[in-house]
Amino acid sequence: xxxxxxxxxxxxCSNRVLNLITIITISLSILVVSVFLLFFENASRVIESWxxxxxxxxxxxxxxxxxxxxxxxxxxxxxxxxxRITYISKTQALEDLKKKLxxxxxxLKTLKENPLPDALEIRMTSYHNFEDVKGLAQAIQAIxxxxxxxxxxxxxxxxxxxxxxxxxxxxxxxxxxxxxxxFITANTVRMAFYxxxxxxxxxxxxxATETFIKAPFYLEGLVQGFLGGILGLTALSISYLxxxxxxxxxxxxxxxxxxxxxxVKIIVLIVFGSTFLGWFGCYxxxxxxxx
Amino acid sequence: xxxxxxxxxxxRLFNVRKRYGGILALNDITLDIEQGEFILxxxxxxxxxxxxxxxxxxxxxxxxxxxxxxxxxxxxxSSSRLPFLxxxxxxxxxxxxxxxxxxxxxxxxxxxxxxxxxRSYIRKKVMQVLRTTGMEKKQKALPPTLSGGExxxxxxxxxxxxxxxxxxxxxxxxSLDATSAQAILDFLMDYHKKGAxxxxxxxNLHLLETHVRGRNVEICDGTIKRTATML
Numbered sequence: 001x002x003x004x005x006x007x008x009x010x011x012x013c014s015n016r017v018l019n020l021i022t023i024i025t026i027s028l029s030i031l032v033v034s035v036f037l038l039f040f041e042n043a044s045r046v047i048e049s050w051x052x053x054x055x056x057x058x059x060x061x062x063x064x065x066x067x068x069x070x071x072x073x074x075x076x077x078x079x080x081x082x083x084r085i086t087y088i089s090k091t092q093a094l095e096d097l098k099k100k101l102x103x104x105x106x107x108l109k110t111l112k113e114n115p116l117p118d119a120l121e122i123r124m125t126s127y128h129n130f131e132d133v134k135g136l137a138q139a140i141q142a143i144x145x146x147x148x149x150x151x152x153x154x155x156x157x158x159x160x161x162x163x164x165x166x167x168x169x170x171x172x173x174x175x176x177x178x179x180x181x182x183f184i185t186a187n188t189v190r191m192a193f194y195x196x197x198x199x200x201x202x203x204x205x206x207x208a209t210e211t212f213i214k215a216p217f218y219l220e221g222l223v224q225g226f227l228g229g230i231l232g233l234t235a236l237s238i239s240y241l242x243x244x245x246x247x248x249x250x251x252x253x254x255x256x257x258x259x260x261x262x263x264v265k266i267i268v269l270i271v272f273g274s275t276f277l278g279w280f281g282c283y284x285x286x287x288x289x290x291x
Numbered sequence: 292x293x294x295x296x297x298x299x300x301x302x303r304l305f306n307v308r309k310r311y312g313g314i315l316a317l318n319d320i321t322l323d324i325e326q327g328e329f330i331l332x333x334x335x336x337x338x339x340x341x342x343x344x345x346x347x348x349x350x351x352x353x354x355x356x357x358x359x360x361x362x363x364x365x366x367x368x369s370s371s372r373l374p375f376l377x378x379x380x381x382x383x384x385x386x387x388x389x390x391x392x393x394x395x396x397x398x399x400x401x402x403x404x405x406x407x408x409x410r411s412y413i414r415k416k417v418m419q420v421l422r423t424t425g426m427e428k429k430q431k432a433l434p435p436t437l438s439g440g441e442x443x444x445x446x447x448x449x450x451x452x453x454x455x456x457x458x459x460x461x462x463x464x465x466s467l468d469a470t471s472a473q474a475i476l477d478f479l480m481d482y483h484k485k486g487a488x489x490x491x492x493x494x495n496l497h498l499l500e501t502h503v504r505g506r507n508v509e510i511c512d513g514t515i516k517r518t519a520t521m522l
Contacts, residue, residue: 003404014392199390205350206449207378208405209371 008219015192019224022188026228027235029177030274034236036170037266042259043163054083054124056137056151059117064145066118072145076122079139081132083123090116117147178277185224185281189217193289210290218282225278229271237261299325300359301457301488302347307356309342309513316342318513320356324490326456329483329505331521332492339513340492341385341461347490348380348459349373378406381450383460387442389434395421395445396430402453416452424448424478440471447478457488464495 012019058076066089073085088096093116122140124133133156137149193200203213240261262270302324309317317339324330324347332340345351346358349365358365360376368376389398396417403413421427424444434442443463450458460479464472483489489505509517 198388199393202388202390203401203405204374205348205377205382205388206402206405207374207376207453208401209374212405212407 004215004219007216008223011192011196011216011220012223015188015195018188018191019220022184022224023228023231025184026181026225026274026277027231029174029181029277030229030232030270031235032177033174033273034232034262034270036166036174037270038236038240038262040167040170041262041266043166045260054133056122056124056133056140056149058120058122058140058149059147060119060145061147062117064118068145072120072143075143076120076140079136081125081136083125085123086121088119088121090114090118093117093119181228181277182281182284185221185278186285188224189221189282189285190289192220193217193285214286214290217286218279221278221280221282222275223278225275225281226271228278229274232274233262233267233270299327301326301361303357303359304346304353305357305359307346307353307358309339309346309351310354316513317346317353320513320515322508322515324457324488326488327483327486328488328490329480330488330490331496331505331507332490332510333494333496333507334510334516335494338510340494340510342513343510344382344459344461344490344492347457348382349377350382374405378402378453379456381453381455381458383443383446383450383458383463385462385465387434387446389442389445389449391433391435394431394433395426395437398434398445399449399452402449406453417448420448420452425474438471440467440474443467443471443475444478447475451482455487457490458482460489460491462493462495463491464493 066087069087076082076085091114094114097116124136133151134153137151137153140146141149200213244259244261300323302322304320304322307317307320307322308315320343332343334340342351346353360368390401393401399417399420400413403416408416418427418430421430424447426441426444426448429437429441429445434445437445443466447460447463450460458479463475463479467475479489479491505521507517507519507521508515509519
């Protein structure tokens with residue numbers, strides 16, 4: 001293994017320009033993918049924050065009586081996708097309102113009766129797909145005693161539409177860059193192979209196995225992919241650090257959420273993905289050449 | 292008697308043909324090779340000597356016919372086993388086939404690296420062979436900086452370093468001066484005396500006949516024209 005790694009590194013050094021172009025191409029692809037992932041990760045947190053983690057309010061008609069609660073909870077839970085249900089009585093709702101308003105609550109004392117309805121606060125397990133949320137809300141709305149279901153339908157629908165549009169654009173761009181990087185990697189391996197055609201021919205003649213012949217090429221692809229991934233992430237982190245000091249703080253104030261860098265899990269996944277990209281490019285190339 | 296002879300056969304070729312496109316390079320070659328034999332494959336340029344050596348060394352496939360190696364039919368041997376069979380052959384090429392950007396040491400060591408030998412054994416064995424071929428001092432040199440004779444010595448060193456039981460040499464003295472050619476032949480003869488089978492393809496009959504005791508297989512236009520014992 002050590003022998004193969006040394007050989008792969010020596011080959012990368014001997015074809016510096018070609019390998020550098022490949023590594024830069026991979027790193028650019030990784031940068032594009034990472035930028036989108038950074039956006040999606042933070043956008044998801046923004047949605048979660050705005051939506052308070054998939055929160056919806058179910059308001060009941062005046063005919064509602066607390067004794068109906070167990071049956072209603074069972075009905076709602078049976079619809080699926082419900083994480084938690086909390087009952088908020090009209091009295092508690094009024095108390096909460098008083099606490100929130102803190103000042104200027106004098107007018108509330110003039111009310112003859114509590115105008116607020118009894119309600120259930122529900123938390124959904126999945127709330128990134130608007131159609132699912134809408135479907136669940138409609139199913140709840142169909143229950144007789146329910147007056148209204150509030151889940152931020154106005155802004156959430158618009159926001160999720162834009163978010164999904166970005167997602168589609170992100171997927172398309174990522175796929176495109178993945179293909180470009182794959183093509184460049186495969187081409188680099190092909191050129192490296194042809195430049196070492198005599199060496200490969202001699203290796204075969206002296207009894208080298210296919211594994212012995214291919215291993216340095218695969219390692220070269222893996223090293224290229226790995227370095228490309230690291231370089232791409234380094235570029236992203238430098239850009240993030242540069243902008244985060246100013247822009248993200250303003251953004252954070254606007255969207256009520258702090259902008260964070262990619263999680264360790266995502267970073268590991270990106271590096272793994274780019275390393276796989278290098279290997280896959282090599283695999284495709286060698287499969288074509290050696291068939 | 293026949294049984295005894297069969298036991299010593301390491302390779303058998305039956306009606307072997309080799310085509311390159313529409314050109315028939317070898318036609319109906321039937322040949323038995325015994326263990327420990329010294330065979331000179333002679334004939335004019337373009338007769339098919341190199342093609343025959345390449346087929347014997349498993350560097351190329353025959354278009355038709357059968358090849359038996361130690362009684363095993365080559366056609367029935369899986370391609371994954373071929374590298375292991377090739378290690379039984381040491382090949383010396385007319386154009387040396389040395390890797391230009393690898394040192395003399397690395398070129399010779401490649402055979403043992405491919406066989407998966409450990410580093411210390413490779414070092415010991417390669418140095419031993421380089422000493423025997425007189426290339427020890429040039430171990431760090433790159434092939435393009437060497438003379439033709441020196442490159443051929445490296446090629447011979449590479450052919451024998453894996454202790455193959457068969458040596459196949461294609462025009463090993465072709466482009467060398469008399470002294471270098473003599474040194475290469477002496478080395479191959481010494482290796483043969485240790486029990487190896489040696490096959491040399493050459494059109495230089497005069498040079499070889501003065502040294503070789505074995506069999507001369509004469510090829511002309513891709514067919515065996517004559518087989519004679521050389522004394």
